[in-house]
Amino acid sequence: MTESPLWPETADVIVVGAGPAGASAAYHLARHGRDVLVLEKAEFPREKVCGDGLTPRAVHHLIRMGVDIEAPGWHRNRGVRFVSRGTTVEIDWPESARFPGFGLTRSRHDFDDLLARRAVAAGARLWTATRVTEPVLDRAGRARGVTALVGAGRRPVVCEAPVIIAADGVSARMAVALGVARLPRRPMATAIRQYYRSAARHDDAFLDIWGDLRARPGGPPLPGYGWIFPMGDGRVNVGLGLVNEARPEPLDTRRVLADWLARTPGEWGLMAPDAPDGPVRGAALPMGFNRLPHYTRGVLLAGDAGGMVSPWNGEGIPYAMESGEVAAEIVNQALARPPGPWRERVLQRYPAEMHRRLGRYYRLGNVWAGLLTRPPVTSFLSRRVVTSPAAMRYLVRLLANVTDEAGGDAADRVINALVRAVPARSPRPRRSRPR
Numbered sequence: 001m002t003e004s005p006l007w008p009e010t011a012d013v014i015v016v017g018a019g020p021a022g023a024s025a026a027y028h029l030a031r032h033g034r035d036v037l038v039l040e041k042a043e044f045p046r047e048k049v050c051g052d053g054l055t056p057r058a059v060h061h062l063i064r065m066g067v068d069i070e071a072p073g074w075h076r077n078r079g080v081r082f083v084s085r086g087t088t089v090e091i092d093w094p095e096s097a098r099f100p101g102f103g104l105t106r107s108r109h110d111f112d113d114l115l116a117r118r119a120v121a122a123g124a125r126l127w128t129a130t131r132v133t134e135p136v137l138d139r140a141g142r143a144r145g146v147t148a149l150v151g152a153g154r155r156p157v158v159c160e161a162p163v164i165i166a167a168d169g170v171s172a173r174m175a176v177a178l179g180v181a182r183l184p185r186r187p188m189a190t191a192i193r194q195y196y197r198s199a200a201r202h203d204d205a206f207l208d209i210w211g212d213l214r215a216r217p218g219g220p221p222l223p224g225y226g227w228i229f230p231m232g233d234g235r236v237n238v239g240l241g242l243v244n245e246a247r248p249e250p251l252d253t254r255r256v257l258a259d260w261l262a263r264t265p266g267e268w269g270l271m272a273p274d275a276p277d278g279p280v281r282g283a284a285l286p287m288g289f290n291r292l293p294h295y296t297r298g299v300l301l302a303g304d305a306g307g308m309v310s311p312w313n314g315e316g317i318p319y320a321m322e323s324g325e326v327a328a329e330i331v332n333q334a335l336a337r338p339p340g341p342w343r344e345r346v347l348q349r350y351p352a353e354m355h356r357r358l359g360r361y362y363r364l365g366n367v368w369a370g371l372l373t374r375p376p377v378t379s380f381l382s383r384r385v386v387t388s389p390a391a392m393r394y395l396v397r398l399l400a401n402v403t404d405e406a407g408g409d410a411a412d413r414v415i416n417a418l419v420r421a422v423p424a425r426s427p428r429p430r431r432s433r434p435r
């Protein structure tokens with residue numbers, strides 16, 4: 001890391017967290033010539049619990065950051081293979097003017113490091129091993145900086161900037177410190193994953209999704225799916241994600257994972273004693289804009305910090321990168337105005353713009369995630385929908401949000417019309433009990 005000077009440090013913009021949201025925000029701000037200081041508690045490269053799956057929507061954002069996706073280390077996939085009740089359906093990613101017709105995988109160990117390097121190459125300053133502890137507020141309660149502890153010696157520093165982008169992930173420390181609570185009625189999921197060595201599956205051309213996970217044999221299908229994503233380096237990333245629901249007793253997700261893997265073909269080698277490569281690790285998925293508002297008192301929330309994981313399929317990387325870029329564009333415009341009410345009006349455009357882009361889609365997705373917790377619905381989906389190539393050709397576009405807005409085919413037009421028919425929601429939270 002760069003040696004941080006004594007105190008205080010100043011910048012045009014402070015970005016807290018250098019995951020996909022923070023790196024994207026920093027890259028796009030630096031490209032505008034802004035002095036952006038990124039504070040990241042970890043040292044890169046570092047592990048991040050993830051499925052490592054990148055849909056065409058995520059690839060689109062990598063290209064926007066100038067990432068060389070032809071370089072070694074990326075593994076391409078051509079679509080999704082759905083497995084449910086003994087039936088297998090393979091669906092290619094649709095080719096469109098907006099999104100490429102392929103996805104990728106890359107371990108987050110490399111991926112986040114690579115994105116952070118893109119931001120630094122564009123001119124951003126990155127301080128790693130720097131844990132932000134809290135916002136510094138002015139007399140009016142607006143954030144004017146942050147306090148942080150730097151390095152192994154935990155040296156305290158204050159960093160000041162007129163605008164802060166909080167991209168600190170699901171813990172959302174900055175948002176919590178500013179009193180921005182999670183909305184209890186919006187969905188959360190829990191996901192676990194483990195790497196396995198598998199000569200048979202590591203360079204597969206599809207992302208495998210298994211749709212009929214169960215807590216016990218003969219029990220109802222659980223609200224989520226299992227995945228086997230080929231990494232192209234001898235390993236597969238295997239995991240499962242389940243929408244949280246009220247249960248009489250806690251679900252043992254590791255047991256569910258083990259029972260499911262016992263059903264995979266023996267030649268895949270996933271049950272071999274030496275197949276696991278590293279421990280099972282898990283984390284929460286904050287979905288469907290479950291933390292609002294996305295802007296308050298000088299701080300914009302991007303990615304998981306703003307609950308931006310898709311309630312349709314649990315992917316968060318493309319939305320983290322998109323929100324980082326939108327935040328960067330709006331902050332750049334705001335900084336062109338003098339401090340005061342007009343700058344504030346420009347910053348207020350961020351939540352409005354995120355809702356314009358994703359509000360209706362996520363609102364419908366939150367209904368979808370709620371329906372998944374009803375056994376008759378999951379049973380119907382796993383039996384009738386996931387096993388039908390015709391249905392899955394539509395559903396895959398809706399789940400991964402890869403329709404063309406203009407000039408798309410009939411499937412795109414149907415899905416776009418469906419999403420547009422959903423009433424828009426306010427980008428501000430309705431009054432409800434915080435959790």
Ligand SMILES: Cc1cc2nc3c(=O)[nH]c(=O)nc-3n(C[C@H](O)[C@H](O)[C@H](O)COP(=O)(O)OP(=O)(O)OC[C@H]3O[C@@H](n4cnc5c(N)ncnc54)[C@H](O)[C@@H]3O)c2cc1C
Nearest residue numbers: 017019020021041050051052053132169191303304316317
């Ligand atoms: C098991 C699992 C599987 C998943 N699989 C996929 C998948 O296949 N595809 C997909 O698209 N999404 C997937 N997701 C979701 C995806 O991982 C997240 O949505 C994505 O990482 C969000 O990016 P972010 O930048 O908002 O947050 P993060 O990636 O969490 O980055 C936040 C950063 O902030 C730093 N930070 C936190 N607190 C502080 C602090 N106080 N001071 C300084 N730095 C701080 C952290 O160290 C971290 O680097 C999965 C999630 C899980 C849990």
